[in-house]
Amino acid sequence: MGARAVRTDPDDDAGQRRREQHGWYLYDWACSVYSTTVLTVFLGPYLTEIAKAAADADGYVHPLGVPVRAGSFFAYSVSLSVIVAILIMPIAGAVADRTGRRKPLLAAAAYTGASATAGMFLLGGDRYLLGGLLLVVANASLAVSMVLYNSFLPLIARPEERDAVSSRGWAFGYTSGALVLVANLVLFLRHDDFGVSESTAVRICLASAGVWWGAFTVIPLRRLRDRRTEKAAGAGGAAGGWRQLAATFREMRRQPLTLAFLLAYLVYNDGVQTVISQASLYGSEELGLDQSTLIVAVLLVQLLAIAGALGMGRLARTYGAQRTILASLVAWTLILGAGYFLPAGAPVFFFLLAAGIGLVLGGTQALSRSLFSHLVPPGKEAEYFSAYEMSDRGMSWLGPLLFGLTYQVTGSYRDAILSLVAFFVLGFFLLARVPVRRAVRDAGNPVPERI
Template sequence: MSIGTVRVEAAGEAAGRRREQHGWYFYDWACSVYSTSVLTVFLGPYLTSVARHAADADGFVHPLGVPLRAGSFFAYCVSASVVVAILVMPAAGAAADRTGRRKPLLAASAYTGASATTGLFFLDGDRYLLGGLLLIVANASVAVSMVLYNSFLPQIAPPEERDTVSSRGWAFGYAAGSLMLVVNLVLFSAHGSFGLSESAAVRICLASAGLWWGAFTLVPLKRLRDRRTAPSPAAPASAPPPASAGHGWRQLAATVRDMRGKPLTLAFLLAYLIYNDGIQTVISQASVYGSEELGLGQSTLIVAVLMVQVLAVAGALGMGRLARVHGAKRTVLGSLIAWTLTLAAGYFLPARAPVYFFALAAGIGLVLGGSQALSRSLFSHLVPPGKEAEYFSAYEMSDRGMSWLGPLLFGITYQLTGSYRSAIVSLVVFFVIGFVLLARVPVRRAIADAGNPVPKII
């Protein structure tokens, strides 16, 4: 084979890889509007108001006969959605690795979530149980879809490109969230001009996120390609593809046992489980804190979250560049210090003072995208070849699947104290413990133990 032929094939392979990477970015573009518009901005305050409308004289609702403060209902639903995701994610990850058919599973989870999100249009009056059910389905679906989405990363990006590709994916997501929030802000602020009530405007904003999610999911489904994976020695080629949740749990147990032979990968996951729980809880509960404790209006919250999205794009790309110079681990550790200081400052914010809330939002935005993107790319180096979806299923259990502790702590703290300030400051513990655990992980040795080439800077 001539040198020219080799170069042409290499160029064609690189072009194909770039096409897949561009398609991969678009799933972040598609589903991030759910996290931004629905989970972070509108649904928390709106579902809380619906629950308060249905509450008794003491401010309690009674789903399944259990008395809950209406102000805690949203946080508890977020926790419940994570439990549902835990039951489904192992089966999805195991099926993806055994069959190599990631795209159909990605499509099923994405469109289930998009449909549930669109259904939030019908959340009004005192239908808090409907809102809770749709939230649980949508939030569980996005978690399952992210298992499959993340598992493509080691296949479409060589080790030296993963920090950049992962950061660009997060940047795409935050850019989409920003664009949708601008549209939401116009609709909500001028809802009277459109002949809409405030409730109708919120419900349209919620449903539009589901339509956006479904429409742009078509791009990655077209550009990404499934790769058949060779069966592992423990599973002969004649074995049928697993489909049951029970098999998924057995596969997850096998993955954890396998990780016991790679204790440094497991140590990273434990650290990530802790600090990401804090990140996810801040994302989901910030608007509730702003509206209920600080007395800020919906328009103020939209502008604040829009600021987070815009700065998160710059933060994700900027921290990606920092990682290329200082390494991903050091950059993530620095972001955890920033998270701790920012969250502690949030406890002292005065009520009805948007300027201080905007300053807090700016601090969150600058570290949000980078800490998540670099954690994902860092973990991709710790995955043994051929076990991408299996290990990313465990990662997603840490990313979203185990992120029920934070909302539960937030909800219980408010349940006991009646103070959202106490609830928000309780989350600092996740960042402190996560920092200590991550600092103890020797990342270069962990990559080598996983059987992967060690980048010069990591």
């Protein structure tokens, strides 16, 4: 027996919609600081340093008795966090769909992640296991919260509003990340003036991301509203969550070209996410760059990602989204190839690499979401975008795992960064094989002049 229909149309009251939309933007403002300050800048180098302090004479740590190179510990922890997330996301999604109580679930995920992030202030000495545990909890909580956060979009915005609303949330996130990174840079560079050590400054920066995340989450929780829903028949919980996900993918088999695009996105996006999470580690460990250089580089990425997205959007209007994304994947491949040859101790070249990443980062992500929206059958937007989010997170463990394994085998971060080229090359060929115009027609949508 299937689920009964659930009303998910946005409110007719424009003022109420705008109020909820403004609150929705501020969750991106709240949680994006974790992605920039913690995952991209500080935690990789700092956790690796802690792991090295705990390592044996051969450079290995032994979590649960497993020998792991200290330099691979962060990458493996990121992979584990993604595996945990993809086990939990279908359960959270199923409970949200069955009960309509998204806000309590969003609050639980957000404050679990914020608390784990704030707890990173306790890292130090040789507490690498604590650091790995907090990373797994925080990263998995962020992923679960984003599924719930995204599920509000069809409820607070009409179809014609969603592109603009989604883009504004994305812009809010990049803006908050840049603002907090500026404050982090001041504290890190002038830690002596503030009377703290460099290690303490890093721990304050890590913990401040958790405080920021928790503090600003209050606003969306006050402004967003849960909608009443009729409870679906059938089993709930973990089994129901996985059954619901399986049913979605069975439905998607009727749209093989949409599924083919999703596979291509799943592959090349894993490369994108791995570059984001491992670039600072590469800069600090292989190139010998200091933390202030890494912070400036990430700020450069944040600012240019916005400009890059706008620029690639204009290119897409002329050449089509598919061709523009394919060009960006070629650019990603060239950027990683250049990264392999970067000289150590040369910040200028690292800044040039960061500028290249920034110019393609925002556009690759924004155009992928936009292109996918044309491949979704009318009336199935929420269902298909749930699968899109699972694809976004679903293989993001493989890139960090490959990165960590390559370093484990070769002892070289240059080889590790070069190994990620495989994701962009394979993603390029998979995407190039998708006949996008036919895919749009098969989904029952009008074909744009440029696609």
